[in-house]
Amino acid sequence: MKLISENVFLKDYYFYRAGGAARYLACPKTIQELSGILEWRQKKGISYIVIGAGSNVLFSDDLFEGLVIVLEGLNRWIIRSSNRVICGAGVPLHSLIEFTALSGLAGLENLYGIPGSTGGSCLMNAGAFGTEISDNLEKVEVLGSEGKVFKLSREEIEFGYRKSSLDGYIVLSAEFLLKYADPLSLRKKIDLTASKRDEKQPVESCSCGSVFKRPENNYAGTLIESCGLKGLRIGDAEVSEKHANFIINRGNATSSDIYRLIKYVKDTVYSQKGVLLEEEVKLINF
Ligand SMILES: Cc1cc2nc3c(=O)[nH]c(=O)nc-3n(C[C@H](O)[C@H](O)[C@H](O)COP(=O)(O)OP(=O)(O)OC[C@H]3O[C@@H](n4cnc5c(N)ncnc54)[C@H](O)[C@@H]3O)c2cc1C
Known part of the structure; x- marks a missing residue:
């Protein structure tokens, strides 16, 4: 093949x-x-x-x-042993959470709706509604630069806000230790999380989620909105009317449209509010 x-x-x-x-x-x-x-x-x-x-x-x-x-198709499997779950890197996060909720295992529900893979979400330390993926993580299996496969324990990895020291490794799978809970209440919780997202985010549009990280003691979306940038367009890229920290592709945006809009928003927030926003989106080959 x-x-x-x-x-x-x-x-x-x-x-x-x-x-x-x-x-x-x-x-x-x-x-x-x-x-x-x-x-x-x-x-x-x-x-x-x-x-x-x-x-x-x-x-x-x-x-x-x-x-x-x-790596979206890599290691598409989930293994459960009591309240321990090992999940391949390519498994979509929502599939993992559907599985753990159905199995009566709690800890990941707040992350429901983050559209990443489990591997990418570990590297990014994805988080939402007060939970980060690292909160319930026990081990990560990685492929190192020497071509060797090995496991890193939670303590061996540094996790920060939307970042981790897994940069430079290829994440192959992740092991979580979860708490027992009632599957029905977990189902309700993930449905609630999904509806909160639908309400606040332009989930129907092409985007990267939040373009900028949350600055200290503030919100990127609030700053962008207060600069009057909601709805601003460059080509087919637009600052979402629904959530100002989302820049959406309305259909035919080029990467250059999106990139120029990101830079424009960043410059405007800096000049009007004195806050230097940091990109959460990974910009590649710019
Ligand atoms: C509508 C929408 C809503 C979102 N909401 C949230 C949210 O609430 N919270 C949040 O944290 N994020 C959110 N995001 C951003 C994104 O979904 C997360 O960052 C997600 O965890 C990224 O996973 P991914 O597999 O898509 O990674 P990618 O986007 O493919 O890659 C991101 C980074 O991870 C690296 N990477 C990917 N897979 C691996 C791997 N297996 N091993 C090593 N490195 C890898 C890549 O090199 C890259 O640097 C949202 C995005 C969208 C579009």
């Missing part, structure tokens, strides 16, 4: 559905396939990046000269 494709448009591989193409692209499903791909790229001396579900990235409109490894 051909594992590596050449000259592939990237818009089908990430949420923004904007510009960009990769010289090489691979979508491994197993660690063996992933290792083979990494060996191939090492022999060729090609640079690479990994993405998961692509819900927090923006590629530039330029050709990415290296290899993009899409």
Whole structure:
């Protein structure tokens, strides 16, 4: 089976559905396939990046000269042993949470609706409504730069706000220790979380979620809104009317439209409010 494709448009591989193409692209499903791909790229001396579900990235409109490894299909399995759950990196976070809720295991419900993969969410330390994925994490299995697979315990990983020291590793799976709870009440909780998201976020549009991290003692959305930027457009990129910290692709935005709007918002908030916003979205090949 051909594992590596050449000259592939990237818009089908990430949420923004904007510009960009990769010289090489691979979508491994197993660690063996992933290792083979990494060996191939090492022999060729090609640079690479990994993405998961692509819900927090923006590629530039330029050709990415290296290899993009899409991990969304990697290790699509979940194993449960009493209140311990091991989940492959490619499993969508919502599938993991559906599974744990149905199994009567609590701890992840607030993260329901974050559209990332489990691996990408560990790297980002994804969080919502007061919970971060690292709160219930016990171990992460990774592939290191030397090509070795090993486990890192929670204590060996540094987690911060939307960041972790997992950068540089490829996350293969994650192990969670959860608390027993009533499955029905967990179902209610995840439904409530989903409706809170629907109410506040433009979940129907292509975006990367929050463009900027939350600044200290403030909210990026509030600052952007108070600068009067809601609804502002560059090309087909728009500051969402529903949530000012979301920049959406109305259909035909280029990455350059989105990028220029991000920069414009950042500059405006800085000049009007004196707050330097930091991007949460990972900007690639700009
Ligand atoms: C509508 C919407 C709502 C969102 N709401 C939230 C929210 O409430 N809270 C929140 O925290 N985020 C939110 N996000 C952002 C995003 O969903 C999270 O950051 C998510 O955890 C990213 O996972 P991913 O698999 O999509 O990662 P990607 O976007 O594919 O990648 C993000 C980063 O992780 C790295 N990466 C991905 N997979 C792996 C892996 N297996 N091993 C190593 N590195 C990897 C990539 O290299 C990249 O640096 C939202 C996004 C959208 C579109």
